Amino acid sequence: MKTLALPALLAGALCAAFTPATQAAPTFIADLDITTFDGTELDANLFIPDTPAPAGGYPTVLFTNSWMLDKHQYLLQAAELADNGYLVMSYSTRGFGTSGGMVDVAGENSIRDAGVLIDWLEAHYPVGKLGMAGISYGAGISLITAAQDPRVDAVAALSGWSDVIEGLYPGNTVNLVWGTILTTTALNLDPEVDAIWANLRATENIQGVEEFAAPRSALSYVRELNSNGTAVLMSNNFADYLFKPNSMTQLYSLLDGPKKLLLNPGTHAVTETLGGNNGHIWATTFRWFDRYLKDQPNGIDHEPKVDMTVRISNRLEQFDDFPVTDKTTRYHLHPRFTYFNNASMKTRPYSGWGWSNDFHGGSDTKAGTGIPVISDALEGFGIPVYTAMTGINGYHAIEYNSPLHWSTFKIRGTPSLELWIKPSKPEVQLQVHLYDTGPLGLGRLITHAPYTLHNAEVGKAQKISMDLFTTAYDVPPGHVVTLAIDTEGAIYQKPEDTNYEIEVPYRSSRQSVLTIPHL
Incomplete structure (x- = not known):
């Protein structure tokens, strides 16, 4: 195994400090090497509840890492879910952490990997309803996987995207800072991605860029998400100048199934990582999964669908739908x-x-x-x-x-x-x-x-x-x-x-x- 990155070590230390006092700890398998469809090894970990599986199987969550991070990112959240009866796997997408392969930006290989991990869970444990969750890169992969795999019943897409073009080329303008951050921080980046970024910067072969972006954008899969009836929770931040809220509000408006939209102050991924808008984002995520994976009647499906936190004052407001006003x-x-x-x-x-x-x-x-x-x-x-x-x-x-x-x-x-x-x-x-x-x-x-x-x-x-x-x-x-x-x-x-x-x-x-x- 490679030496873990600093974020992973910090996450591991936090997890070690997390000791529920009211019940026995779930079983934690720290290292799983799972071979995916093309022979690539994916690195994962797993929390198994200390309680017997319900009649319909364990409610299950698959966490997908953010860009640059790995399977250790969600240790605290995974442990909390496991304490509440969830079977929880977190994994490093190909090209990140100690997983093999190359980073293809939510390409076909990465989406197929998620399906293989679901297969593995179903082969080894009684899996009930299943959800996927992730921040940033993990959010995009979760949405696209849910569209292509009807076994995914619910998604929590935090600081995610639904349109690659809007992220890297808003208003036909190259998002230089964020694009450079992304392309220089993935050590195992697929050469095709470098070529796409070079074309975008040079304003060349934009049609090719669009063809690359379409299958990697959740807006291309609205029909499938609606057909699957996936319960979709989305959270985005007003000062996120990588994945702006605009395309996510567009996706929200096109979904017919259960849906909820959180709009928060702050920038990309930081709001969710550092406590989540005074804990609101993660608390809502857990309630979302309780409702749509455990069938718990907690009322979230009857609450206003849009939670909007006002910039600077950080005051939470709730609205029935988006747009929140016609005035x-x-x-x-x-x-x-x-x-x-x-x-x-x-x-x-x-x-x-x-x-x-x-x-x-x-x-x-x-x-x-x-x-x-x-x-x-x-x-x-x-x-x-x-x-x-x-x-x-x-x-x-x-x-x-x-x-x-x-x-x-x-x-x-x-x-x-x-x-x-x-x-x-x-x-x-x-x-x-x-x-x-x-x-x-x-x-x-x-x-x-x-x-x-x-x-x-x-x-x-x-x-x-x-x-x-x-x-x-x-x-x-x-x-x-x-x-x-x-x-x-x-x-x-x-x-x-x-x-x-x-x-x-x-x-x-x-x-x-x-x-x-x-x-």
Whole structure:
């Protein structure tokens, strides 16, 4: 066996400290080498309850590891489930931990592996209803396996994805930071994945990238999930700029079976790993499995389907469905007069003389998402990304301020933007940010999204339509909402040629509109 990675050692130490006092400990088999369909060995561990199997077999959970981690990741959760009568296996997906094979990003081999592990469990133990769970990479594999294998009755997909393209290429923009993290931290990465990443960065063979992504995206398997009747729990985080909530809310809306959606502050996987939104995520996961694997009437199937925790305040709210509101405010963009003035956005359309504003590429501005990964993680602890709005350079950006809000403006959902632009180059990039700006000019980030045009019509007015990332945020009384648009962001790959101008035309016949859903 290889030397265990530090995360695995830490998880093992935590598990050793976990000693239930009220009953005998389940049997724990620390090392299982299971040969999969192609002769590859998969490394797993197993908790066996100390109680006899129920008549229908043990309720069973198969945990799948996150990227870079291994079978030790869920020792605490697995032990707790086993204490409550579950048979629980955790395994290292191929290419991670001491499992053989190459990392294929939830490819066919990895999905077949999960089926072999279910076969093994059924051959050695009385297995009843079965669920799969995982964070990040484990979430994606769990969803796709459930679609392809009707033996999976329930899934808990935490910080998962349903669309690979949205994760690595949001708004036709290369997610440089997260893509680099993924491709440089898997030591046994399939060469095909490196080729796909290279094509994406070079904007080459995008059709090939899409063909690679489709079978690895749960959105491709909605029919199968619905046909299987899989009970699907999904949890995603507002500042997760790898697997944004947007595609998961889309998947949620298309599912017909039992489903529940948790939307939380924080960044990718950190919220679930460090306690799970004050324990809410894991507590809900256990209740989900109790209901759909043990048939325990705990009421979760009659509760509101959407749990949304407001950013910064970390206040939990519950709603019957998503979208959580059908109420919106439409802000029409109005022009600024010089680079030193802010533009405005108003609830009435622009009806003045033909006008235009411009801003330029070539430099980043103070509009942004903070320090990549670090600032996103801190948000989960109630620490927002602050920006001095007066310091945003008007030559390289444009800001639109809403009217003053006299009462709390409760943004809930997915803001969208329709924007008329006239680009000077065929490839230009927009970094669109929404801020809560206070009386002293200090802004707190509400949400953002990138958008890149690769074959724009130069010098011609054209409308783009985009969604910002789903959010839940309360703008306090006395503050305004600011839409700040520049051309570079720390997370994303910028165009090779950044010497361009973007003109925003204003006409009564060309209305640029920001739509914000709110309570």
